Amino acid sequence: MKKAADNDASKLIVIVEDDPDIARIIEQVLGDFSFRTQWCRSAGDLMRRLRSLNPDLCIIDLGLPDMDGLDVMQRVRAQSSCGIVILTGRAHVSDRVMGLELGADDYILKPFEPRELVARVRSILRRREAARPEQNEKQVARFAGWEFNLANNTLIAPDGRDEVLSTSEAELLKIFVSHPNRILQREQLMGTRDISPTDRTIDVRISRLRRKIEPNQDEPAIIKTVYGAGYLFLATVDWQSPGTSGSPPA
Numbered sequence: 001m002k003k004a005a006d007n008d009a010s011k012l013i014v015i016v017e018d019d020p021d022i023a024r025i026i027e028q029v030l031g032d033f034s035f036r037t038q039w040c041r042s043a044g045d046l047m048r049r050l051r052s053l054n055p056d057l058c059i060i061d062l063g064l065p066d067m068d069g070l071d072v073m074q075r076v077r078a079q080s081s082c083g084i085v086i087l088t089g090r091a092h093v094s095d096r097v098m099g100l101e102l103g104a105d106d107y108i109l110k111p112f113e114p115r116e117l118v119a120r121v122r123s124i125l126r127r128r129e130a131a132r133p134e135q136n137e138k139q140v141a142r143f144a145g146w147e148f149n150l151a152n153n154t155l156i157a158p159d160g161r162d163e164v165l166s167t168s169e170a171e172l173l174k175i176f177v178s179h180p181n182r183i184l185q186r187e188q189l190m191g192t193r194d195i196s197p198t199d200r201t202i203d204v205r206i207s208r209l210r211r212k213i214e215p216n217q218d219e220p221a222i223i224k225t226v227y228g229a230g231y232l233f234l235a236t237v238d239w240q241s242p243g244t245s246g247s248p249p250a
Contacts, residue, residue, distance in 0.1 A: 012035075013036070015038070018064055058080075085121065087110065102166070105168055140241065168205055182232070189230070190202050
């Protein structure tokens with residue numbers, strides 16, 4: 001527990017919330033678990049301070065006074081590789097799906113259980129840390145004609161064009177290329193937090209990634225669904241260092 005607290009102490013969580021009472025609760029519970037926090041009461045406040053703060057994760061309310069939270073999330077994603085948690089009272093499925101489609105790492109409804117919020121924040125940070133390659137390791141994965149650079153999340157298609165990945169898509173692809181030809185359960189792909197049988201978060205992300213890399217999304221050949229078990233990344237992965245020449249494997 002001490003080691004986990006020491007690791008959390010170096011992580012900065014930015015809370016984007018216009019309700020001071022809710023912001024105080026979040027700050028207190030995260031502080032109790034050794035996280036550093038900064039509160040931004042509006043989208044404008046966040047955008048002015050984002051680069052200087054350089055957060056590890058942002059918790060963003062959708063109902064901000066000056067900008068819709070989904071638009072804020074897109075702006076954050078364009079400027080930062082930090083994790084993103086949407087915290088909102090909006091219970092509509094369309095808002096949840098849209099948030100995940102736009103690259104949120106998780107979506108939590110108000111009222112929330114503080115300990116669950118901490119658990120989900122920790123899960124996202126652990127997942128991102130585990131997906132980050134070591135500096136001296138080979139960081140370019142080549143599979144089925146694709147070239148994926150884990151250091152900067154760039155993905156090059158077989159025809160040479162660049163594909164843009166969201167942070168959540170890149171993290172999911174990192175897990176797949178690191179564990180090819182193995183059935184991975186949905187819990188493994190979501191990180192360490194427990195998920196309910198009705199939680200479709202990972203399925204949304206799988207669908208989004210398939211649209212990027214599958215020649216035919218209706219009949220996926222790379223990311224296969226193993227019904228009742230999970231997903232299988234069915235490809236040979238060739239690891240190389242950045243800048244290494246050579247044709248990617250077919």
